[in-house]
Amino acid sequence: MTLPVALSGSDVIGQAKTGTGKTLGFGLPLLERVTVLADVEAGRAKPEELTDSPQALIVVPTRELCQQVTNDLLTAGKVRNVRVLAIYGGRAYEPQVEALKKGVDVIVGTPGRLLDLAGQRKLDLSKVRALVLDEADEMLDLGFLPDVERIITMLPAKRQTMLFSATMPGAVISLARRYMSQPTHINATSPDDEGSTVKNTAQFVYRAHSMDKPEMVARILQAEGRGLAMIFCRTKRTAADIAEQLERRGFASGAVHGDLGQGAREQALRAFRNGKVDVLVCTDVAARGIDVEGVTHVINYQSPEDEKTYLHRIGRTGRAGAKGIAITLVDWDDIPRWQLINKALNLKFPDPVETYSTSPHLYEELDIPAGTKGVLPRAERTRAGLGAEEIEDLGETGGRGRKSAAPAAREERAPRTPR
Missing domain, CATH: 3.40.50.300 (P-loop containing nucleotide triphosphate hydrolases)
Incomplete structure (x- = not known):
């Protein structure tokens, strides 16, 4: 339901239960809006439209969701070789900064780390043509909405904005009113669903x-x-x-x-x-x-x-x-x-x-x-x-927290380097 509206470039408010495949609903139109080398080679775009700054931004509430959306978009954008980068806390800054320097087309990130990197001028948001706010109600619950608003003010005024949320609390509606232009509201619930729970x-x-x-x-x-x-x-x-x-x-x-x-x-x-x-x-x-x-x-x-x-x-x-x-x-x-x-x-x-x-x-x-x-x-x-399953050394920021439940994983962790 979202696809035709989103592909036309209009702003979209999507309200859908969890488990209804929202990621592709916003992911495919988003990937279409990004200009990559393959488009220039195929004659679909001019060389001057290419940029190494991100052209699309997806803001999500949690690290796990950030990874998941990134993987989905990497799979969907594989044919055109779209560069997708996940930016979230708990990982070392350096690899994320390096990737930004090399050039990125789509960024999926959590509000805190996005603001950090933008504040350090490591992340340039001036070329973003499309913004997605995913799980907006959860961002409200976690207290991220002020951060989200600060991120929005760094973006160009002329852009497509898509907001997705399972529920529509007042604060999410007022956010949409302030930052979206004539959005189409799509409510993806099926009439034969019993109440709010998934009938399956x-x-x-x-x-x-x-x-x-x-x-x-x-x-x-x-x-x-x-x-x-x-x-x-x-x-x-x-x-x-x-x-x-x-x-x-x-x-x-x-x-x-x-x-x-x-x-x-x-x-x-x-x-x-x-x-x-x-x-x-x-x-x-x-x-x-x-x-x-x-x-x-x-x-x-x-x-x-x-x-x-x-x-x-x-x-x-x-x-x-x-x-x-x-x-x-x-x-x-x-x-x-x-x-x-x-x-x-x-x-x-x-x-x-x-x-x-x-x-x-x-x-x-x-x-x-x-x-x-x-x-x-x-x-x-x-x-x-x-x-x-090997544990990756992420050069983690902050405390490493409790030890992992698996003994093998404990041995694989690199010792912490003194600051």
Whole structure:
């Protein structure tokens, strides 16, 4: 739906649920607007239209989403050899500055690092013809909107602007009014969707005891037909603890949370995409917008903060027409919070049934084979594990955070050089 409007050069506001393929909706028109050497050679553009300064800018809220969008655009722009660069914090400045010096066509970046480099005059935004603000509601939640506005003021007034957001809070609407010219508003929700949740995802909600949850999760992960699984926690400490517990129980698991250095976060994500680990434990911010094919199960280990977070979590499965299963484990003291989410989304679980790792209905509803215990049998431990995925030395800025869960990764980390 976005494509024809975006290709015509008009400003676009796209409102779509997570998992509906927004990246290509803005990515293809964006790549079309960029002039590269291949266009000059084919006679589609004049040589004087070529520039080494970025011609398109995509601003995203998180590092993981930044990497993902960059990879999607590199794939889509391969034929014309479009130069796409990811700019985000947690990595050394030098390689990013070097790449900018060599010349870049499209930049995907997080607000903080973009402002840093622009402030140091290492990043020239004066040639940008197209701007995309992706996951604008999340940028608002993370407090990035003032930074985004500062970035917009550095761009040429004559440009195409596209804004994408799952929800449209007042601050996002007023941002659009200030910086967009006669935008076309496209709402990509299908009439047969039930409420706000994706209809392809089967949802289950259980009242669970915190002491029994690790055992429950270990059994759920052995359900028939389970592909990749994502487990969401509210706190970094819980995420680290669960990833460790699952590893002890024989599962190939990785973690993505704020206490890990950027190298360890990227290592876990790569291992998950490559299938070396099939369970990824994450916190909400770190997992925002992560799109990995083959995620069949999402487990909310702790009740989400609100309905928006719930939708984003379960939106990691049931993507682009595939079927998915979302399981939420609600502690006794989280029941009031869950009831607000249930009411806001018009779900049918106001009073989740009390459930334990031995409850027959858990096995039945989630298709867990009878006799399954909380440890993965040795014969089924076929994944290579996190240690098989090398950790990249990113010359990280700031603290390296907690040690990575994988011993192999710990050894590979370069010692920190004194400043």
